[in-house]
Amino acid sequence: MDKGTIEVRDLSKVYHLYNKPSDRIRETFSIRKKKYSKEHYALKNINLKINKGESIGIVGTNGSGKSTLLKLVTGVVTPTTGTIKTDGKIAALLELGAGFNPEYTGIENIYLNGTMMGYTEEEMKKRVPDIIEFADIGEFINQPVKSYSSGMFARLAFAVSINVEPDILIVDEALSVGDTRFQVKCIDKMRELQESGTTILFVTHAIEQIKRFCTRAIWIKNGELIEDGEASQVVDLYDNFMKYGEKKIEKVNNEDEFRLPENSDYLAVIQKVSINKNMFKTFEKLEVEVTYDVYDNHMEDLQVGVAFYSLDRKIYVFGPNTNLDKISVPQKQGRHVVKYIVPELMLMGGDYTVDVGIFNSGGIVNLDYKNNCEGFSVANEYFSEGMFYLKHEWQIGE
Numbered sequence: 001m002d003k004g005t006i007e008v009r010d011l012s013k014v015y016h017l018y019n020k021p022s023d024r025i026r027e028t029f030s031i032r033k034k035k036y037s038k039e040h041y042a043l044k045n046i047n048l049k050i051n052k053g054e055s056i057g058i059v060g061t062n063g064s065g066k067s068t069l070l071k072l073v074t075g076v077v078t079p080t081t082g083t084i085k086t087d088g089k090i091a092a093l094l095e096l097g098a099g100f101n102p103e104y105t106g107i108e109n110i111y112l113n114g115t116m117m118g119y120t121e122e123e124m125k126k127r128v129p130d131i132i133e134f135a136d137i138g139e140f141i142n143q144p145v146k147s148y149s150s151g152m153f154a155r156l157a158f159a160v161s162i163n164v165e166p167d168i169l170i171v172d173e174a175l176s177v178g179d180t181r182f183q184v185k186c187i188d189k190m191r192e193l194q195e196s197g198t199t200i201l202f203v204t205h206a207i208e209q210i211k212r213f214c215t216r217a218i219w220i221k222n223g224e225l226i227e228d229g230e231a232s233q234v235v236d237l238y239d240n241f242m243k244y245g246e247k248k249i250e251k252v253n254n255e256d257e258f259r260l261p262e263n264s265d266y267l268a269v270i271q272k273v274s275i276n277k278n279m280f281k282t283f284e285k286l287e288v289e290v291t292y293d294v295y296d297n298h299m300e301d302l303q304v305g306v307a308f309y310s311l312d313r314k315i316y317v318f319g320p321n322t323n324l325d326k327i328s329v330p331q332k333q334g335r336h337v338v339k340y341i342v343p344e345l346m347l348m349g350g351d352y353t354v355d356v357g358i359f360n361s362g363g364i365v366n367l368d369y370k371n372n373c374e375g376f377s378v379a380n381e382y383f384s385e386g387m388f389y390l391k392h393e394w395q396i397g398e
């Protein structure tokens with residue numbers, strides 16, 4: 001195993017939740033081994049291989065299991081089942097205060113942390129000036145850390161973690177405490193470590209930082225690893241989920257073959273709508289296939305329209321129809337298929353829903369209209385921000 005690698009196999013962490021503290025005691029002493037607790041999976045069956053030098057962002061809602069995973073990597077918490085193997089020195093910025101003795105001064109805590117990571121006092125002596133300079137908390141460095149503000153605490157903790165040449169650096173929400181100038185300094189230093197081959201695990205609710213900094217991201221939902229991939233794509237999927245939740249998109253009925261109904265108020269109906277895939281990258285080809293049945297024998301100017309909306313329907317993205325595009329579509333009694341093709345999808349990250357309508361009389365009479373009959377997401381590697389890709393150029397002045 002290379003220094004800086006992490007291997008997680010079938011890892012689960014179960015906590016026992018008790019309604020009241022006395023239940024814990026009753027369970028311990030129960031002769032019939034009666035359970036007074038509920039099992040709660042903080043992590044469920046996680047498999048993960050992290051290579052030396054990767055920078056992994058971890059996203060997930062509050063309580064999804066991110067910190068638990070980091071604590072398992074550092075060894076503060078042990079697995080219920082499964083294994084976790086790491087190689088190399090780990091520096092972890094977990095919750096504020098972990099690994100610090102409140103009664104010790106800043107400097108004493110620097111040495112304490114060094115010892116915990118396996119450095120001798122001599123080795124630490126060489127590093128202390130850099131750490132003090134990085135923390136930049138003035139005279140407070142000689143005060144017990146219990147007198148620190150949370151910002152000072154974060155500064156010292158960060159300064160120690162990134163100046164001890166770890167093989168694995170773990171950063172859990174620590175950046176959000178410092179001011180902007182300090183954040184920039186930390187990111188710069190993390191970049192240095194990244195370039196020198198340190199493996200970095202990074203939890204933050206500031207997901208843009210993950211897009212900009214990480215090469216890969218994982219999404220943990222209710223203790224399960226549900227996405228693992230290129231950082232920007234995973235962050236977009238997570239962001240869309242946070243904005244829109246999991247919407248169920250209603251599918252249209254799917255008759256096998258054309259049948260003329262005995263009694264129908266409809267002149268024509270949409271039978272089926274399908275999309276070539278549900279997950280796109282910008283510039284990929286998108287195809288929506290619309291199958292419709294015409295019951296009327298005298299249909300003359302049937303038109304098909306396909307519209308894209310943002311999933312919350314607040315933005316009407318694009319909605320052409322065959323009438324506006326001056327395309328004629330089949331109108332005879334029977335089943336017909338029309339394909340709507342977008343050769344290069346110019347949408348950036350986001351979730352979209354598809355409406356399909358068939359009309360006649362110049363689009364005035366609505367023959368059939370299906371809301372939300374398909375849906376798709378767009379997720380990309382990080383190459384721009386926003387909703388649309390616009391052709392552009394830059395002009396550089398003197």
Ligand SMILES: Nc1ncnc2c1ncn2[C@@H]1O[C@H](COP(=O)(O)OP(=O)(O)OP(=O)(O)O)[C@@H](O)[C@H]1O
Binds near residue numbers: 016041063065067068
């Ligand atoms: N010591 C513990 N005892 C019981 N349950 C725990 C314990 N530690 C964590 N949990 C539970 O495990 C689940 C995962 O918690 P964890 O702190 O890993 O989530 P998180 O993703 O880091 O959340 P946040 O974004 O709020 O920091 C939560 O439901 C939490 O309540």
